[in-house]
Amino acid sequence: MPSRHTNQEFESDLAKLRESILMMGAKVEKVIRAAVEALMTRDSALAKRAIADDREINRLELKIDGACLQLLAKFQPVASDLRFITISMKLVTDLERIADLGVNICERVIELNEDPPLKPYVALPNMADVAIGMVHDALDAFVAGDAAQAKAVIDRDENVDAYYTQIFRELLTYMMEDAKNIQRAIRLQSIAKYLERIADHATNLSEMVIFNVKGTDVRHPGSFNRNP
Amino acid sequence: MRIFVFAIVLFSAAMPAIMAGASSLSALLFGTIGGAFSAWVLPNVLNRSAQPIVSIAQRLSRGDLSVHAATITPDYLAPVARAIDELSENLSRTLSELRRESELVGHILDRMEEGVLLLDENQHILRINPALVAMLLPRHTVHSTDNFGNQTVLEVFRNAELATALVQARAETRVEQEISIDGLKPRQLMVRITHFDEGQKGFLVVIVDVTEMRRLESLRRDFVANVSHELLTPVAAVRSATETVRGVIEKNPKNAARFVDMIERNTDRLHALVKDLLELSRIESREFRVVREELDLGRFLDSLAGLFQPRAEARNTPIAITLHPASIVLYTDRRALEMMMSNLIENALKYCPEGSHITVSGQLDETHLRLSVADDGPGISEEHHGRLFERFYRVDPARARATGGTGLGLSIVKHLAEALGGSVAVTSALGQGATFIVSFPLATVAPPNANVS
Numbered sequence: 001m002p003s004r005h006t007n008q009e010f011e012s013d014l015a016k017l018r019e020s021i022l023m024m025g026a027k028v029e030k031v032i033r034a035a036v037e038a039l040m041t042r043d044s045a046l047a048k049r050a051i052a053d054d055r056e057i058n059r060l061e062l063k064i065d066g067a068c069l070q071l072l073a074k075f076q077p078v079a080s081d082l083r084f085i086t087i088s089m090k091l092v093t094d095l096e097r098i099a100d101l102g103v104n105i106c107e108r109v110i111e112l113n114e115d116p117p118l119k120p121y122v123a124l125p126n127m128a129d130v131a132i133g134m135v136h137d138a139l140d141a142f143v144a145g146d147a148a149q150a151k152a153v154i155d156r157d158e159n160v161d162a163y164y165t166q167i168f169r170e171l172l173t174y175m176m177e178d179a180k181n182i183q184r185a186i187r188l189q190s191i192a193k194y195l196e197r198i199a200d201h202a203t204n205l206s207e208m209v210i211f212n213v214k215g216t217d218v219r220h221p222g223s224f225n226r227n228p
Numbered sequence: 229m230r231i232f233v234f235a236i237v238l239f240s241a242a243m244p245a246i247m248a249g250a251s252s253l254s255a256l257l258f259g260t261i262g263g264a265f266s267a268w269v270l271p272n273v274l275n276r277s278a279q280p281i282v283s284i285a286q287r288l289s290r291g292d293l294s295v296h297a298a299t300i301t302p303d304y305l306a307p308v309a310r311a312i313d314e315l316s317e318n319l320s321r322t323l324s325e326l327r328r329e330s331e332l333v334g335h336i337l338d339r340m341e342e343g344v345l346l347l348d349e350n351q352h353i354l355r356i357n358p359a360l361v362a363m364l365l366p367r368h369t370v371h372s373t374d375n376f377g378n379q380t381v382l383e384v385f386r387n388a389e390l391a392t393a394l395v396q397a398r399a400e401t402r403v404e405q406e407i408s409i410d411g412l413k414p415r416q417l418m419v420r421i422t423h424f425d426e427g428q429k430g431f432l433v434v435i436v437d438v439t440e441m442r443r444l445e446s447l448r449r450d451f452v453a454n455v456s457h458e459l460l461t462p463v464a465a466v467r468s469a470t471e472t473v474r475g476v477i478e479k480n481p482k483n484a485a486r487f488v489d490m491i492e493r494n495t496d497r498l499h500a501l502v503k504d505l506l507e508l509s510r511i512e513s514r515e516f517r518v519v520r521e522e523l524d525l526g527r528f529l530d531s532l533a534g535l536f537q538p539r540a541e542a543r544n545t546p547i548a549i550t551l552h553p554a555s556i557v558l559y560t561d562r563r564a565l566e567m568m569m570s571n572l573i574e575n576a577l578k579y580c581p582e583g584s585h586i587t588v589s590g591q592l593d594e595t596h597l598r599l600s601v602a603d604d605g606p607g608i609s610e611e612h613h614g615r616l617f618e619r620f621y622r623v624d625p626a627r628a629r630a631t632g633g634t635g636l637g638l639s640i641v642k643h644l645a646e647a648l649g650g651s652v653a654v655t656s657a658l659g660q661g662a663t664f665i666v667s668f669p670l671a672t673v674a675p676p677n678a679n680v681s
Contacts, residue, residue, distance in 0.1 A: 019380060022386060033410050037414075136386075
């Protein structure tokens with residue numbers, strides 16, 4: 001039986017881990033929001049700033065991974081605590097990938113801004129809205145420990161896929177119309193693909209939230225799930 | 229237990245009797261009765277009579293302040309009862325004062341435009357006001373702030389910049405930082421974090437929305453840049469012409485006239501520009517006073533159009549006036565109206581090719597008076613409509629300069645219309661002419677006696 005002191009230290013470390021993940025999530029969300037805004041406003045400076053922000057996110061990923069390993073080694077947690085720490089390690093990987101995709105969008109935006117706009121973007125911002133909303137709500141579900149909310153996020157992935165198909169078809173017509181459009185259209189298509197991947201990662205996040213919540217263990221009540 | 233006590237009492241009661249050497253039997257008897265009374269009867273009697281007081285005290289401690297102890301019997305407990313009543317009164321007064329104060333603080337927080345956030349030492353939320361929720365969670369529709377208690381800022385708002393500032397606040401006594409919230413309506417927020425007591429146990433976060441301030445700052449920067457540029461252009465022309473005149477006057481005095489013309493033209497432009505700027509700043513400042521008087525719109529427009537007649541004829545652009553109803557009497561500021569309408573007519577004359585038509589009309593309906601200047605000139609593409617009334621905004625910079633405008637006319641019209649309680653709008657499309665409409669709600673142009681009826 002661990003001493004009271006150790007227990008408190010463990011609880012406080014868990015709380016810190018949770019805060020770090022939320023911090024990372026907030027930064028990731030900011031990067032992808034900035035990426036989409038840079039696309040819509042043709043703001044290369046904003047895109048460059050977002051790319052720079054990604055370094056901080058990579059640093060946080062390493063920090064959180066290290067913290068998880070240390071928690072495992074030091075306290076050898078079981079049940080829900082163990083589950084929480086292991087999914088944390090997976091969560092940060094997905095979050096980091098989402099930020100990377102945000103960076104990819106920024107890179108395409110900077111390239112796109114060198115030419116006049118191909119067309120007004122209609123479906124793309126809507127698609128971005130859904131994808132970013134999924135990341136946001138997956139993190140909300142993580143905070144609230146709400147499996148139903150996480151499930152709702154997963155259901156929205158279909159919408160994003162439908163958007164992707166629609167955008168791809170539309171861009172194809174532009175490419176067939178004029179070969180000069182191809183370069184820009186391919187860049188836009190890449191952006192749509194990145195958004196679709198972001199939604200996939202949001203789905204992963206949600207799946208892990210569900211794993212974390214379902215089958216909550218009674219041996220460590222209230223250790224991190226505030227509202228189980 | 230009772231027997232044991234009884235024995236002790238017996239013993240102690242017997243002691244003085246023995247010591248006094250009195251009859252041991254009577255002493256023993258007296259001692260027995262006294263002992264029994266003090267050890268068993270008295271507590272029971274006290275217990276029973278104190279019971280009401282105990283229950284009242286218990287109700288008090290549960291927070292029930294409606295109790296009254298004064299009615300309690302027997303009489304010897306009356307002082308205790310009065311004390312309890314006093315205590316309960318004091319307590320309820322203090323409590324209601326505290327409650328009022330807390331409600332007051334709550335009301336203040338609820339109605340503040342600044343966002344306020346109170347955090348404990350672990351940066352868990354203690355108190356939060358609706359303004360802050362509206363700023364940080366623009367999509368949040370629930371107006372209750374109760375459900376945020378005891379969560380961390382990251383959990384509720386998930387704003388990395390705010391969280392970073394809070395981390396910084398642990399080490400510093402005061403953090404001031406601007407953060408941006410993106411989305412449909414991007415906002416700039418100024419965040420100030422201080423420790424709310426000297427023991428550094430908690431944090432007070434105050435957030436002010438500075439979006440509008442930043443926008444005005446950038447407008448001002450643009451304005452200063454524009455004004456300097458606009459002023460510099462004629463000054464440069466005057467300077468170079470003066471230099472040339474100096475050279476020409478000796479060798480070829482005949483040619484000098486051309487450059488003097490140029491100087492005059494640019495000085496005029498400079499003069500018009502400075503005059504417009506002063507006019508604009510006068511309208512914008514509080515100095516501008518609306519002086520309303522009665523005015524016959526038909527006669528007013530006729531005389532105004534008369535002023536433009538020579539130029540209209542020269543450009544073969546007739547100015548027509550229509551009124552509906554045929555006679556309209558207004559109660560408004562003549563000078564302001566004159567300035568607005570002449571600016572609009574002048575613009576129409578300036579930007580329309582020869583042979584166009586200009587229609588000035590006044591229309592009165594149940595709710596509004598609309599004054600409009602319409603032309604069938606080249607029109608203005610829709611993308612410019614939003615910025616048309618900005619100072620120095622040019623649809624076509626090159627052409628505007630050629631026609632000699634100051635770039636301030638429409639801005640003056642807009643400010644004057646607003647000063648008189650009205651507004652100005654434009655409807656136009658490329659190739660389809662333009663119509664500028666100044667409209668006033670009826671109340672702002674009706675004579676005072678008409679207002680009463």
